[in-house]
Amino acid sequence: MRISYESLVFGFVLLFSECSTLWFMSEINASSSSSSIFCIEHERQALLKFKASFKDPSTSYRLSTWKGRDCCQWQDFEYDMEADEVNPSLLKLKYLSYLDLSGKNFHASPVPMFLGSMKQLTHLFLSRSNFSGSIPHNLGNLTNLVLLDLRGIRHLQIDDGIQWISQLQSLQHLDMSYVNLSKAHTLFQVLNMLPSLLQLHLRDCELDNFLESPFLNAFQNMTSLRVLDLSRNNLNSTPLWLEKCNHLVELHLSGNKLDGSIPNALRNLTSLAQLDLSFNNFISPIPSWFFEIYNCNLRVLDLSGNKFSGHLPSWLGKFDKLRTIDLSSNSFIGPIPSSLGNLSNLVELWLSGNHLNGTIPDSFIQLVNLRSLHLEDNNLDGVFPDFLLRDLLSLNKLSLSNNNFHGVLPANTIGQLVNLTSLNLSFNRFHGNIPKSLEKLVNLEYLDLSYNHFSGVIPQSLGQLVHLDIVFLRRNNLQGNIPESFDHIRYLDLSSNALEGSISKLNFSAQSCFYLDLSDNHITGQLPENISDLMPNLLQLFLGKNLINGSIPKSLCKMENLYNLDLSKNKLSGEIPNCWRKGQSSCVINLSSNKLTGAIPSSIGNLDSLASLHLNDNSLQGELPLSMKNLKNLMVLDLGENQFSGTIPTWMMDSCPLLHILRLRQNNFSGNIPSQLCQLSRLQILDLGSNNLLGPIPDCIGNLNAMAFKNSSDNAIMPLATSYRYFELSLSVEWNREELKQVMKGRELDYTSNLQFLVNLDLSNNNFSGSIPEGITALTGLQGLNLSHNHLFGEIPERIGDMKSLESIDFSQNHLSGTIPNSMSKLTGLGHMNLSYNNLSGKIPRESQLLTLDNPLFYIGNPYLCGEPLQKKCPGEEVDQALAESNGEEDEDGKHDDLEKIWFYFVVAVGYATGFWISIGLLFFKKNWRHAYFRWGEKVADKIYVSIALKAAKVKKMMEGNSVDE
Numbered sequence: 001m002r003i004s005y006e007s008l009v010f011g012f013v014l015l016f017s018e019c020s021t022l023w024f025m026s027e028i029n030a031s032s033s034s035s036s037i038f039c040i041e042h043e044r045q046a047l048l049k050f051k052a053s054f055k056d057p058s059t060s061y062r063l064s065t066w067k068g069r070d071c072c073q074w075q076d077f078e079y080d081m082e083a084d085e086v087n088p089s090l091l092k093l094k095y096l097s098y099l100d101l102s103g104k105n106f107h108a109s110p111v112p113m114f115l116g117s118m119k120q121l122t123h124l125f126l127s128r129s130n131f132s133g134s135i136p137h138n139l140g141n142l143t144n145l146v147l148l149d150l151r152g153i154r155h156l157q158i159d160d161g162i163q164w165i166s167q168l169q170s171l172q173h174l175d176m177s178y179v180n181l182s183k184a185h186t187l188f189q190v191l192n193m194l195p196s197l198l199q200l201h202l203r204d205c206e207l208d209n210f211l212e213s214p215f216l217n218a219f220q221n222m223t224s225l226r227v228l229d230l231s232r233n234n235l236n237s238t239p240l241w242l243e244k245c246n247h248l249v250e251l252h253l254s255g256n257k258l259d260g261s262i263p264n265a266l267r268n269l270t271s272l273a274q275l276d277l278s279f280n281n282f283i284s285p286i287p288s289w290f291f292e293i294y295n296c297n298l299r300v301l302d303l304s305g306n307k308f309s310g311h312l313p314s315w316l317g318k319f320d321k322l323r324t325i326d327l328s329s330n331s332f333i334g335p336i337p338s339s340l341g342n343l344s345n346l347v348e349l350w351l352s353g354n355h356l357n358g359t360i361p362d363s364f365i366q367l368v369n370l371r372s373l374h375l376e377d378n379n380l381d382g383v384f385p386d387f388l389l390r391d392l393l394s395l396n397k398l399s400l401s402n403n404n405f406h407g408v409l410p411a412n413t414i415g416q417l418v419n420l421t422s423l424n425l426s427f428n429r430f431h432g433n434i435p436k437s438l439e440k441l442v443n444l445e446y447l448d449l450s451y452n453h454f455s456g457v458i459p460q461s462l463g464q465l466v467h468l469d470i471v472f473l474r475r476n477n478l479q480g481n482i483p484e485s486f487d488h489i490r491y492l493d494l495s496s497n498a499l500e501g502s503i504s505k506l507n508f509s510a511q512s513c514f515y516l517d518l519s520d521n522h523i524t525g526q527l528p529e530n531i532s533d534l535m536p537n538l539l540q541l542f543l544g545k546n547l548i549n550g551s552i553p554k555s556l557c558k559m560e561n562l563y564n565l566d567l568s569k570n571k572l573s574g575e576i577p578n579c580w581r582k583g584q585s586s587c588v589i590n591l592s593s594n595k596l597t598g599a600i601p602s603s604i605g606n607l608d609s610l611a612s613l614h615l616n617d618n619s620l621q622g623e624l625p626l627s628m629k630n631l632k633n634l635m636v637l638d639l640g641e642n643q644f645s646g647t648i649p650t651w652m653m654d655s656c657p658l659l660h661i662l663r664l665r666q667n668n669f670s671g672n673i674p675s676q677l678c679q680l681s682r683l684q685i686l687d688l689g690s691n692n693l694l695g696p697i698p699d700c701i702g703n704l705n706a707m708a709f710k711n712s713s714d715n716a717i718m719p720l721a722t723s724y725r726y727f728e729l730s731l732s733v734e735w736n737r738e739e740l741k742q743v744m745k746g747r748e749l750d751y752t753s754n755l756q757f758l759v760n761l762d763l764s765n766n767n768f769s770g771s772i773p774e775g776i777t778a779l780t781g782l783q784g785l786n787l788s789h790n791h792l793f794g795e796i797p798e799r800i801g802d803m804k805s806l807e808s809i810d811f812s813q814n815h816l817s818g819t820i821p822n823s824m825s826k827l828t829g830l831g832h833m834n835l836s837y838n839n840l841s842g843k844i845p846r847e848s849q850l851l852t853l854d855n856p857l858f859y860i861g862n863p864y865l866c867g868e869p870l871q872k873k874c875p876g877e878e879v880d881q882a883l884a885e886s887n888g889e890e891d892e893d894g895k896h897d898d899l900e901k902i903w904f905y906f907v908v909a910v911g912y913a914t915g916f917w918i919s920i921g922l923l924f925f926k927k928n929w930r931h932a933y934f935r936w937g938e939k940v941a942d943k944i945y946v947s948i949a950l951k952a953a954k955v956k957k958m959m960e961g962n963s964v965d966e
């Protein structure tokens with residue numbers, strides 16, 4: 001028996017969905033012969049009492065149906081209704097056999113004892129209802145129970161044993177997923193006492209390998225299982241008894257630590273219809289016994305997220321019952337076997353995230369039942385597969401993203417795929433116009449053509465697709481105006497094109513827009529004064545790099561949900577409005593590179609969730625308002641290139657413990673560096689260059705912990721890590737993806753997307769005096785150190801060689817004396833150095849890394865410095881090496897460039913991996929993402945659900961991971 005209750009748990013549950021199984025059935029039969037059926041009065045009263053125990057029943061649409069005498073017409077109320085506890089009035093319902101309390105919030109009250117006396121219960125659902133404490137053991141008295149669902153009760157404790165479960169002798173279906181069972185050491189002994197158990201769901205229960213028993217027969221009763229879900233635990237081997245479960249129809253082992261080749265135990269499971277081994281560490285090719293064993297029954301095969309390699313076996317094409325194959329995120333190479341075209345029952349095909357090449361086989365024309373085709377992130381090429389269009393009329397989702405497809409989209413045929421809901425062709429080399437015939441795809445919800453070479457205007461008719469919610473056309477060559485008909489699109493990214501038109505004329509009447517990115521176009525005009533009325537629900541607004549002028553409208557302050565605002569690189573003028581209010585969710589405000597004047601408004605201190613503030617490159621002035629000390633979550637503060645004055649405020653150090661980046665460059669700040677600055681333990685970029693600061697550099701600067709450890713770039717580039725961050729930050733702030741100018745290696749560079757890897761200290765162009773503090777050498781994570789153009793004297797600290805991460809040093813234009821420490825030659829990453837115009841003396845060390853830094857310009861202006869690469873010979877050295885010198889110079893340049901390339905390549909790689917997909921929208925469609933959020937994702941699924949205000953059941957379903965049934 002397979003009770004399909006998945007949809008119940010994650011949909012909005014109908015408590016009274018099957019009235020016939022409900023509480024009053026037998027009494028009705030006995031007492032009523034009339035045609036209209038009423039409830040028994042005392043049961044009706046009990047239900048009304050139960051209704052009254054919920055908070056705010058008036059807000060529930062469905063509870064409003066709880067009136068009149070016919071309880072069978074009453075509907076279940078909404079999923080997340082709240083009550084302080086389960087009202088005992090339920091006890092009056094003597095014949096209640098089916099009780100579903102899932103998803104109701106009982107405010108961490110204990111699971112009520114009285115449930116244990118409702119002996120007549122056959123089905124009990126308590127999943128995702130906020131209970132806490134331990135389960136009353138008297139639930140073991142419910143001997144009629146066929147189904148018990150305790151899934152996802154977050155605070156449930158089972159420390160006091162689970163022995164009571166063994167009394168549930170009728171139990172066929174047990175779900176304890178997401179309950180921490182790591183201490184339930186007798187779990188399988190207990191479960192083995194349940195003679196009728198058919199379905200066992202123990203997903204994400206933190207199970208270790210203790211379920212291993214040396215005795216193959218010990219778990220005899222388990223071997224009658226039909227469905228077993230042990231996914232997302234910590235298993236590193238499969239249980240021995242598994243090989244005896246030859247009735248098993250469904251097996252889920254995804255997200256464990258299984259490795260090596262697929263266990264032989266699985267060879268005995270000849271009845272399997274559904275096999276999910278995704279997200280383990282299986283390696284090597286798929287074993288060929290797969291075909292012999294599973295040929296007859298297998299319908300769903302999920303091997304995604306492993307390390308399977310080699311060519312895709314052509315015998316896959318013989319599994320003629322298969323409906324879903326997921327081989328994505330592995331290391332398969334070579335072409336897609338054309339035999340896959342024989343799988344005429346195939347509904348979903350996931351081959352994304354491999355190294356497949358060649359073209360889509362012609363045989364795919366036979367996949368007439370195919371609804372999802374995911375080929376993204378491979379090396380496939382060819383033109384848009386026109387032939388698909390002729391016969392794959394069921395196709396619903398098509399993703400060819402991130403391959404080498406090229407050519408124009410076939411205008412005549414693409415409109416025939418009328419069932420398409422999702423079309424992703426991004427990151428290819430398609431060109432030509434966006435065909436107008438896309439307007440025929442009346443079911444389209446999601447369209448992504450970003451990162452191609454599409455040109456021409458955006459067809460107005462696209463906006464007439466009523467279901468279209470998400471449109472990404474980023475980075476193409478599109479021109480003309482933004483179609484007015486786009487006003488209902490929730491997620492719209494048209495950035496980096498050549499679109500025109502006035503922002504004030506845009507007709508965003510829609511209340512529904514969440515995400516709008518028009519940055520990097522030629523948009524003109526003024527921001528509409530009533531922008532908050534036009535787009536009241538906007539979460540993210542990107543208008544940077546356009547030609548927008550005029551002032552910033554005050555109504556922006558009324559957009560309470562707007563957490564990311566980018567108006568940078570426009571022609572905005574006037575003052576920043578002083579209207580910011582508490583309760584606004586602003587996380588990022590970027591107003592940089594405009595013509596703003598005046599001071600920072602004091603109301604900015606009301607934005608207590610502000611994490612990133614970019615006001616650089618404007619004409620702002622005055623001192624920083626004291627109210628800014630309320631910005632406790634500030635991570636990035638960039639005020640560079642303005643005319644701010646006053647001293648560096650000390651409140652910043654006490655109030656902003658999260659500060660990662662502080663950039664005050666090119667202002668009129670004066671006074672000393674306050675020693676409190678050294679307390680900013682997360683600070684990894686400090687740029688105070690080009691101000692009027694004076695006094696010594698405090699020795700305590702060595703306490704800036706974040707500059708002492710180099711962040712491990714290796715970890716961060718792993719897809720999981722980046723996506724993790726990505727996702728997290730789409731809720732809060734992607735500080736590491738922000739744009740920041742930093743002078744490194746003697747020139748100004750724009751950093752985006754890799755900021756977490758940059759550790760830089762720039763105090764140049766001030767009036768600092770005293771010596772370079774020895775303490776600075778503790779900053780072993782520092783990549784750039786610029787102290788140039790100050791009045792520093794004394795010697796270069798001998799231990800500078802400890803600063804292993806240094807790539808760029810600039811001490812030029814000071815009064816430093818003494819010799820160049822030999823230890824500098826240990827700085828193997830050093831690609832740029834400038835010691836010119838000081839009083840350094842003695843012979844330039846010529847070892848290891850310093851050998852490569854042989855541009856004489858690095859050393860000139862030090863009259864007492866001698867030896868190569870300077871012309872000036874040290875006393876006792878012979879003339880000789882003009883030739884080698886010039887060669888050396890070339891080499892240096894070459895190397896310099898190489899380093900730069902690697903660096904930028906890295907930037908691109910990371911940027912690519914993290915991507916621009918801030919929008920939650922993609923989550924619906926990109927399974928790779930789902931992969932990446934694995935484990936992490938679902939734990940916060942609820943949170944995301946709330947914060948993004950995307951109340952669509954789809955998200956949860958997607959997060960659930962293995963929901964393969966369409």
Ligand SMILES: *[C@@H]1O[C@H](CO)[C@@H](O)[C@H](O)[C@H]1NC(C)=O
Pocket residue numbers: 116137138139140141164
């Ligand atoms: C129910 O179970 C509890 C403990 O599990 C037990 O003490 C009690 O006698 C049982 N009640 C009935 C009515 O069987």
Ligand SMILES: *[C@@H]1O[C@H](CO)[C@@H](O)[C@H](O)[C@H]1NC(C)=O
Pocket residue numbers: 192193194195217218219220221
């Ligand atoms: C199987 O379950 C029955 C009923 O609970 C029990 O008597 C029997 O001991 C169990 N078998 C094993 C091997 O544990």
Ligand SMILES: *[C@@H]1O[C@H](CO)[C@@H](O)[C@H](O)[C@H]1NC(C)=O
Pocket residue numbers: 243244267268
């Ligand atoms: C599992 O299959 C192997 C052969 O494939 C067989 O030798 C073994 O007895 C089977 N185990 C069980 C418990 O049926």
Ligand SMILES: *[C@@H]1O[C@H](CO)[C@@H](O)[C@H](O)[C@H]1NC(C)=O
Pocket residue numbers: 333334335357358
């Ligand atoms: C596919 O890649 C393999 C190497 O993985 C290469 O040998 C082969 O030539 C490629 N085929 C095509 C059609 O590009």
